[in-house]
Every structure is written in C-alpha cells, then in structure tokens.
Amino acid sequence: MSRSKSQGQYEVPPSHMITSVFMEYPMGLFMGKFMRELKENARLVGMVCRQCGHTMFPPQALCSVCYGENFQDPQWVEVGPEATVAGLMEIKMPWLNPWTLTLRASQYPVGILMVDAPGRSPGVIWHFIAETDVSKLRVGMRVKAVFKPREEREGLMEDILYWAPVGE
Amino acid sequence: MKRKVAIVGFGQTEMVARSPKTKMELANQAVRRAMDDAQITIKDVDEVVIADIEFFHGSGESEMQLADCVGHYMKPVMKIETGGTVSGSACISAVHHIAAGACDVSLVSATGVFPAPPPDVIPRGAFLQASLSAGMHPVWEKWCSVGAIGLFALMANAYVRLSGCTEETVAKCRAKAARNATRNPYAHLRGIMTVEDVLKSPMLMAPLRHLHMCPITEGSAALIFASEERAEKITKNPVWVKDVVSLHGAQYWGALHEMFAPKERVALPSLVKACDILYKRNGITNPAKELDVVEIYEPCTWAELVFMENMRLCEPNEAWKLADRGATEIDGELPINPSGGVTCTNPGMPSTMLRFGEVALQIRGDAGEHQVPREVRLGLATGFGGTGWTPLMLLSKYK
Amino acid sequence: MTKASIYPSELESAQPITVKQPALFTNVQYTVGATDSRFFAELRDRGKIMGTRCETCDLVYVPPRMNCKECFSELNEWVEVEEKGLLVTYTIVHEPGIRQPMEPPYVLGIIRLDGADTGLVHCLGEVDPDHVRIGMRVQAVLKEEREGNINDIRYFKPI
Numbered sequence: 001m002s003r004s005k006s007q008g009q010y011e012v013p014p015s016h017m018i019t020s021v022f023m024e025y026p027m028g029l030f031m032g033k034f035m036r037e038l039k040e041n042a043r044l045v046g047m048v049c050r051q052c053g054h055t056m057f058p059p060q061a062l063c064s065v066c067y068g069e070n071f072q073d074p075q076w077v078e079v080g081p082e083a084t085v086a087g088l089m090e091i092k093m094p095w096l097n098p099w100t101l102t103l104r105a106s107q108y109p110v111g112i113l114m115v116d117a118p119g120r121s122p123g124v125i126w127h128f129i130a131e132t133d134v135s136k137l138r139v140g141m142r143v144k145a146v147f148k149p150r151e152e153r154e155g156l157m158e159d160i161l162y163w164a165p166v167g168e
Numbered sequence: 169m170k171r172k173v174a175i176v177g178f179g180q181t182e183m184v185a186r187s188p189k190t191k192m193e194l195a196n197q198a199v200r201r202a203m204d205d206a207q208i209t210i211k212d213v214d215e216v217v218i219a220d221i222e223f224f225h226g227s228g229e230s231e232m233q234l235a236d237c238v239g240h241y242m243k244p245v246m247k248i249e250t251g252g253t254v255s256g257s258a259c260i261s262a263v264h265h266i267a268a269g270a271c272d273v274s275l276v277s278a279t280g281v282f283p284a285p286p287p288d289v290i291p292r293g294a295f296l297q298a299s300l301s302a303g304m305h306p307v308w309e310k311w312c313s314v315g316a317i318g319l320f321a322l323m324a325n326a327y328v329r330l331s332g333c334t335e336e337t338v339a340k341c342r343a344k345a346a347r348n349a350t351r352n353p354y355a356h357l358r359g360i361m362t363v364e365d366v367l368k369s370p371m372l373m374a375p376l377r378h379l380h381m382c383p384i385t386e387g388s389a390a391l392i393f394a395s396e397e398r399a400e401k402i403t404k405n406p407v408w409v410k411d412v413v414s415l416h417g418a419q420y421w422g423a424l425h426e427m428f429a430p431k432e433r434v435a436l437p438s439l440v441k442a443c444d445i446l447y448k449r450n451g452i453t454n455p456a457k458e459l460d461v462v463e464i465y466e467p468c469t470w471a472e473l474v475f476m477e478n479m480r481l482c483e484p485n486e487a488w489k490l491a492d493r494g495a496t497e498i499d500g501e502l503p504i505n506p507s508g509g510v511t512c513t514n515p516g517m518p519s520t521m522l523r524f525g526e527v528a529l530q531i532r533g534d535a536g537e538h539q540v541p542r543e544v545r546l547g548l549a550t551g552f553g554g555t556g557w558t559p560l561m562l563l564s565k566y567k
Numbered sequence: 568m569t570k571a572s573i574y575p576s577e578l579e580s581a582q583p584i585t586v587k588q589p590a591l592f593t594n595v596q597y598t599v600g601a602t603d604s605r606f607f608a609e610l611r612d613r614g615k616i617m618g619t620r621c622e623t624c625d626l627v628y629v630p631p632r633m634n635c636k637e638c639f640s641e642l643n644e645w646v647e648v649e650e651k652g653l654l655v656t657y658t659i660v661h662e663p664g665i666r667q668p669m670e671p672p673y674v675l676g677i678i679r680l681d682g683a684d685t686g687l688v689h690c691l692g693e694v695d696p697d698h699v700r701i702g703m704r705v706q707a708v709l710k711e712e713r714e715g716n717i718n719d720i721r722y723f724k725p726i
Contacts (some may be wrong), residue, residue, distance in 0.1 A: 010608035012715030014596045016286070017226065019665055021590040027307065029578040035307065038588060058308055064419055071573040086429030089321040090374045096290065096298035098310040101589050103294055108310050112322065112422065112429045124422045124429075126312055127670075134374070138427075139329065155584055157311050190600035196634060200641075226595040241636040283597035290594075295652040299591060306586055 009163070030059045030074070035155035042147040042159070044080045048119035057115060057123025081145040082166060083125070087112035090134050099156075107132045108162055113143060128162040140161040142166045169267035169335020174399035174406030176273075177206025177392035178525040179453045183356040187281060187386040191225045193389035195279040195289070196237040198518075202275065202390035206402055213392070214271035216240035218247045219258035219278035219517055224299060226283050237389075238277045251303060252553025253414075254278065256390070256465075256520030260412045260559055262393045272395040273402075279388035280515035290353065296384060302412060303554050305420055316467055317381060319421055321373035322428040324470040328375060331435060331485035333473065335375065337492045339366035342379055342469045342511065344491075348498055349508025351537035356385040356513040380469045382514035389518035391525055407528040410546075410562040411450055415442045424556050433477065433484035438558040439550065440478045446548075446560050447480070456481045460544040461530045462504050463523040465552040469511055472496075472504065503540045506530065520551030524561045531565045578581045586690045605645065611715040616707065618683050620644040629683035637698040650679035651726060668718075674699050678723055681705075692722030699725075 027035060030047070037043045046057035046067040051068030057079055061071050094105040111129045114122035130146065131137055143163035170567065178550040179196050179201025181187075189197070216238050220230045227233070231240070231247045246265070250257040255278035262274035282290040282299075301313040327333055336499050346361035361379065369379035387471040399406040415438040418424050426435040443455070452458050462481065466472035473487040481502060490496060507526040510519050527547035545566065551559040599607065602619070609617045618629035619642040621631060626635065629648055634641060657676035660667070667673070668690050676699075677686035691699060692708065705723040713719035 010601075010605040012599055012604050012607040012611065015716065016596045017594070019590075021593050021665075022587055023590055024585050024587045025315055026583045028583050029574055029581075031307065032581065032584040033578060036581065053687045058305075064423065072575070074575065078632075086425075087322045088325055089318050091318070092374075093317070094294060095313070095370055096294050096301075097589060098298065098301070098306070101290065101591070103291070106312075110318065114429070124420075124425070126309065126422055126660050128312070140510075156586075188598060190598055193600055193602075193633065223592050226592055226597050236632055236634045236636045236639075239634070239639045285593050285594040286596050295591075302591060306588060433700075 001086075026037060030061055033076070034059050038159050039153045039155035042076055042150070042153070044078045044115065044123075044145065045076055046117055046119075046123045048077050048117075050074045050075055053115040053120040055119030055121045055123050057117060057125065074100065077118050079123045082116045083113035083115040083143055083145075083163060084122070085111045085129065085137065085139055085141050086114050087139065088129075088134065088137055109134055109137065111137070111143070111163070113163060127160060130162040130164040137165075169263070171267050171269060173263045173393055173409045174396065174398035175391060175409065175528045175563070176399050176402045176406055176525070177202040177208065177526055178205070178390070179205055180354050180389040180518070180522065181387045182354055183385045183387035183515055185356065185383065185395050191230065191279050191281045192233055192237040194281065194386070195234050195277050195390075198279070198388035198390040199238050199275065199277055202392050206392045208273070208392070210239040210401060212402075213239065213243070214273045215244040215246065215262075215265065215275070217262045217265075217274060217275065217276045218245065218260045218492060219254040219521070220247065220249060221251060221254055222249055223282045224516070234277070234279075238275070244271065250553060250557060252516070253412070253520050253551040253557045253559050254553070255518050256551030256553075256559030256561070257522060259391055259393070259415060259524055259561065260414050262391075263409050266393055266395050272367045272398045274393045275390060276393070276521065277388070277390045278521050280519075281386045282516070284382055285436035309421060315373050317376060317478045319428070320381070320470060321376040322463060323434060323474060324375050325467070326428060326430050327434045327470055327474055330334065330430065331488060333488035334539055335367060336363060337488045338380060338469050338473070339363040341472060341491045341496070342366045344497055345469070345505060345509050345511050348538055349507050349512035351498075352507050352512075353536070354387075354513070355508045356387075357383055357508070358512070363552045376468060376470070380511070382467050382510045383425045383512075385513055385515040387513075387515040387518065389515075389521045389525060391521055391528075395464065405532045407445065407531045408564045408567050410564045411446055412559070412561050413446045414559040415443045415557070417558070419555065421555055427556070434474045435478050436475065436556050436558065438556045441559045442560050443479045446562055450562060455479065455548070456502050459502070459546055459548050460542060461506065461527060461540050461547040463507060463526050463547070463549040464504060464507050464509065465520055465523055465550050466505065466511060467514075467552060471552075472509065472511075476504065479548075479550070482507055498538065499541050506535065506538045506540050508538075520553075520559060523549040524563070527561070527563045529534040531563055600633070602631050602681055605721070606631050606719075607715040610709075610719050612715040614709055614713075615647050616650060616680060617645050618648050620646050626684045627682060628685050629680055629687055630685075642650040646682065648680045650680070650683035651704060652678050652683070654691070654701060654703040654705050654723075655679050655686050656701055657691065658720070659699075670724075672696055678705055689717075689720060690722045691724070
C-alpha cells in the first residue's frame with residue numbers, strides 16, 4: 001500500500017509530551033489511622049470484623065469476607081510485630097519506586113507474611129525479609145518487623161525497614 | 169441467554185515488539201480484516217465495543233481518537249475498561265447486548281500499544297511493569313511490586329513446593345508454545361525454542377525465567393458477533409457462543425492466598441468457580457474429554473500448568489505430568505494453546521480476545537498450520553487480569 | 568439538623584493523611600503515525616498544508632484522516648489546501664494552565680482553510696483579542712526553522 005512506501009519519505013520525530021503532574025489524595029479514614037499509628041507509634045493496627053471475626057489488615061470498614069459493616073464501633077487490634085513466612089520472591093531486577101519514579105533495587109527478597117493477629121485469620125503483608133541468602137529462608141519460618149527511627153517514618157510501608165528472622 | 173449469538177468474523181494484525189504504526193492505525197487494520205473475514209461492511213455493524221486500558225498509550229479516552237478508525241461515528245458505542253481482561257469483558261458485553269436484543273451485529277475492537285518515556289529517563293521494562301502496578305494499592309503493594317513478574321514468581325514457587333514440578337517440564341511446555349507459534353502467522357515470538365534455550369534464559373525472579381514470561385507485544389484484534397438470524401445470513405460457518413462467565417477475584421493481590429501461599433494446591437479461585445459454573449450450566453462432566461481445544465490465558469508458562477488444574481482438566485498437582493508426556497501438544501489428547509498462547513504473543517488489551525478468536529478459528533477449521541488435527545466441536549477460552557479476574561467463553565460448532 | 572455520621576468521630580476529626588504520587592505517563596514518546604507524519608513532513612519540508620480527500624463523499628479533511636468518518640473508506644488521496652481560510656469560531660483563554668501554546672490571554676480558534684471541509688485548531692497572533700470576529704479571514708504564519716510538528720505553524724494572523 002502506498003502509505004507504507006511513503007513512511008520513510010515522510011519521517012518526523014516522535015511526539016514527545018512532558019507534563020509534570022503530581023497527584024495528592026487522602027488515604028481515607030481507616031487507612032489513615034493505620035498510617036498514623038505506624039508513623040507515630042511504630043505499631044501495626046488492623047481491624048477484626050465484629051460480624052465474622054475476620055482480621056482486616058489493612059483495616060477497612062467493610063469486611064472482605066462477610067461484607068459486614070464495621071463503621072460505627074470498629075474493633076481496632078494491634079497485629080504483629082511477628083509474622084510467619086507464607087511465600088517468597090527473590091527480586092533480581094530493578095523496579096520503579098512509585099513515590100519518585102526512580103529505579104530501585106533490593107538485595108532482600110520479598111515475602112508474603114502472615115502477621116500474627118487476634119482475629120480468626122492472620123493479616124497479610126508483602127515486605128522484605130532481612131536475609132540476602134534465599135537458601136536460608138523457608139516457608140513457615142518466623143520473622144519480626146524492624147522499624148525505622150521515628151524521625152525517618154512517614155506513615156508508608158517503608159517505615160518498616162524489613163522483617164528479621166526470629167530464633168529457630 | 170435470550171437470543172443465540174455467534175462469532176462471524178475475526179481479524180488481527182501481525183504482532184510485533186514495537187510497531188511502527190499508531191494505535192489508531194493498528195485498530196483500523198484489525199477492524200478491516202475482521203469485516204473482510206465476515207464479508208460485511210461498516211453499514212452492517214450496529215454497534216462498536218471498544219476495549220482499552222486507560223492511559224497506556226499516553227492519553228485517556230481512546231474511544232475519541234479511535235472513532236474514525238473503528239467506524240463508530242454516529243453509531244452506538246460502548247467502552248469497556250477492566251484491566252488485563254478488557255477484551256474478554258468487551259466481548260462478553262457484546263454478547264450480552266445481542267442476547268438482550270439491543271442490537272444484532274456488534275464489532276469489538278482491542279488494541280495494545282505501549283509508548284514509554286525516552287529510555288534514558290526511565291527504562292522501558294521498568295516503566296511498563298510500573299504501569300501494570302498502577303492498579304495496586306498505593307501504600308500496601310505498589311512500593312515493592314514488580315508488576316506481574318513478582319506475582320507469578322510467588323505462584324511458581326508455591327507450585328514447585330506442592331507438586332514437585334520440574335524445571336525441565338516447564339521448559340518443555342514453553343518449547344511447545346514456541347513450536348505452535350511458528351505455525352501461527354500472526355504470533356509475535358515465532359522462533360523455535362529448545363528446552364536448553366529455556367533452561368539457560370536469565371532468571372527474573374526464581375524460579376521464573378525470562379522465557380517463561382509473556383513478552384510485551386503491540387498489535388490489534390477485532391471480533392464480530394451477530395444474532396442467530398443475522399449470523400446465518402452473514403456466514404456459512406458461524407461459531408456459536410454457548411456460554412459466557414465473568415468472575416472477579418479479590419481486592420488486593422495479597423488476598424489471593426490460594427494462589428500465592430497455598431496449603432495443598434495452587435488455585436486462582438475465580439477461575440475454579442467460573443469453570444464450575446460453566447461446566448454445570450452446560451452439562452460438562454469430563455472437561456478434558458468433552459473439550460476439543462482449550463486456549464488458556466497464561467501470563468507465564470507456570471500459569472498454563474496451574475490453570476489447567478484449576479479448570480479441572482486434570483487433578484491438582486498433576487498438570488505438569490500431563491504436559492511432560494506431551495498430552496497438551498497440538499496433536500495430543502488435550503491440545504492447549506495451539507496458537508502459541510500469551511507467552512508467545514501478548515499485546516495486552518487484545519490478549520483475551522485472541523484466545524476467543526483462536527478457538528473460533530479452530531472450530532471453523534480455519535487455523536491453517538496451527539489447526540488441531542481433529543474435528544473441533546467444543547472449545548473453551550479463558551482470560552486473566554487483575555485482581556484474578558476470569559472471563560470465559562464456551563464456543564461450539566453446533567447451535 | 569445534621570444527620571449523625573456513620574463514622575467514628577475520632578477518625579473524622581483526625582488530621583487526614585495524604586499521599587503524593589507523581590503521575591506515571593508524564594513523559595511519553597510515541598509515534599505520530601503514517602497519516603500525521605506526511606502532514607507534518609510536508610509542512611516542514613515544503614511549507615505546505617495537506618489534507619486527505621474522500622472521493623465518495625467529496626470531503627477534504629484537514630488535519631488529514633486515514634478513514635472517512637461518513638463512509639469509512641480508506642483515504643489515500645492527498646491534496647494541498649490554501650494557507651489561508653476562515654475563522655469559524657474562537658475563544659479567548661484567560662485561565663493559566665499547563666502546556667499552553669501561548670501566554671494567556673490568547674485567542675484559540677478553529678480555522679477552516681480554503682479547500683478543506685473540516686477545521687484546524689490553532690492560535691491567533693498579531694491581533695488584539697478584542698478585534699477578533701467570527702468569519703475573519705486568517706493566514707498561517709510558519710516558522711523559518713521547522714521540526715515536523717504543529718508548532719511549525721506559529722499562529723494564524725488576520726488578513
């Protein structure tokens with residue numbers, strides 16, 4: 001077709017758009033409490049559904065399991081600071097830090113951690129495990145959260161530096 | 169469904185890594201090919217359904233830019249956005265519209281192009297993984313997420329732990345996909361791949377290797393659906409949509425415990441339940457025997473094995489044994505992904521539609537070199553997306 | 568009388584926690600496509616404004632399109648249109664914003680060039696915004712050094 005022949009003849013540079021746009025938005029009432037506790041008190045808080053006992057971590061007003069409403073009198077609970085490793089992924093490639101859009105890498109593997117919680121289910125969190133040698137890690141081992149000092153905490157997950165293996 | 173619906177046309181573009189064409193040009197090409205396949209013109213099309221993931225091509229509301237290219241000027245249009253499964257959801261919407269009597273002929277268009285910043289600003293791979301992570305929770309998941317790769321590394325780890333699946337089997341399965349893709353003129357990765365090639369490919373996140381993972385492809389596809397009456401006038405070979413199911417998974421990826429931190433078997437719950445519903449509604453008791461071809465949306469080779477089990481095509485933790493003895497080859501007892509699947513061609517938005525379209529080709533006997541060598545009466549196609557979203561389409565040669 | 572809130576008061580009265588995230592698609596490079604490429608290449612190399620013509624509907628599209636919106640024919644016929652035409656409509660932009668072609672206040676208009684059946688969006692220059700009228704005849708003012716994008720036309724001036 002004539003169009004593809006003319007492609008070379010009519011070349012123009014690609015369109016390049018640069019717009020520096022930031023989004024700034026509230027995390028909500030319930031997530032907000034979680035972040036405040038993390039930042040100010042180095043505590044992990046979740047909620048236990050008053051209807052079915054499921055642990056909601058992160059906390060949310062509507063239960064994911066029974067859809068029960070927990071607006072009025074939420075049952076806040078402290079979870080952790082220990083957890084059981086339920087899955088592992090060893091990151092061998094860099095990825096983008098969503099807060100700065102710069103590349104970041106980590107020597108630590110990411111684990112799926114079942115955080116100790118008083119409800120009838122654990123809370124689940126994905127976070128770094130402080131052990132660069134993956135062969136030393138196994139599903140079922142216990143880890144404990146290690147927090148950054150107060151002045152470095154912002155209310156984000158990075159306030160926890162990593163989870164360190166606990167005893168044997 | 170109130171009225172019967174059939175697929176009457178399917179079009180796709182040659183799938184490549186970086187297309188010199190724009191989204192608009194690719195969409196136009198696929199739409200014209202689908203209409204040629206159906207031997208109809210735009211006048212015969214009552215409505216257009218556009219499937220797209222917002223912003224991936226650099227701007228939103230693509231239905232505006234696509235208007236003239238998919239022919240929806242002054243026609244009813246629906247725009248569907250459901251993340252990775254988007255073309256599956258769009259096809260199901262079109263089926264619903266026709267079944268409900270809202271229209272008789274519906275054209276569904278899906279196109280994937282992935283522009284990125286200049287490579288010295290942000291490398292393309294990391295940027296695209298971040299785009300996939302865009303739907304993740306800002307505080308909970310995005311900060312340590314590497315998009316799809318991390319999720320499937322977790323799933324693969326769990327599968328190895330529970331089933332004893334070997335690396336060699338996964339490599340064999342990947343080599344099968346490559347072999348099938350070489351017979352598919354539209355597929356993206358069409359080179360022969362040996363088991364050694366797969367075993368030697370770089371490790372992304374153990375045990376997920378580079379070649380296990382689907383590529384980034386650019387391309388477009390279009391499907392045309394019609395009501396029973398119109399379908400039989402349009403074509404001698406309508407492919408009947410026996411059933412559609414769509415189920416969403418979970419609020420957070422982390423909540424899919426059965427997939428990432430299972431105790432007995434690795435399972436995508438929405439796929440398990442969707443298949444249960446589909447099989448029950450259609451009287452299918454032995455899917456491995458009753459289905460003549462299956463096109464599974466497998467974002468990585470490991471997922472092909474896990475999803476086979478979730479679809480009850482074999483017992484839990486047994487899929488790798490089936491693959492190992494060649495049962496899923498194009499001439500095997502249960503051909504899976506004769507097109508090469510998503511691991512060979514992944515244009516994102518159209519990927520689910522390609523599964524539906526490829527089953528349709530198999531039923532029509534039009535798949536050319538990658539046609540399964542048996543009579544294909546019943547085929548099942550699946551889709552996949554965040555968060556564990558599963559659309560299914562059951563297609564049949566007979567009404 | 569205000570209705571009681573369903574949310575606990577200690578949560579509602581707490582300082583809201585916000586997160587700030589850069590949007591992802593803020594620096595994107597993408598191909599212009601065959602149709603627009605030819606338009607911009609002709610503008611850059613020959614200083615000409617081109618459109619595509621639909622034989623069936625006898626319509627000339629500027630900016631050029633690859634399909635006719637009325638009959639869906641593929642448009643392969645390229646025609647040159649005049650550098651001057653009619654100001655079909657306009658507005659005066661006062662509000663400052665991002666990625667603006669000129670400093671506000673500036674005139675943004677739709678111009679139907681002689682020979683075209685559709686309008687081209689662009690700015691007006693060398694004119695007092697108060698003196699702009701619908702129906703004015705305007706002419707493209709091209710840059711001396713052109714790159715192959717819409718800014719190769721600096722603005723349209725009244726004639």
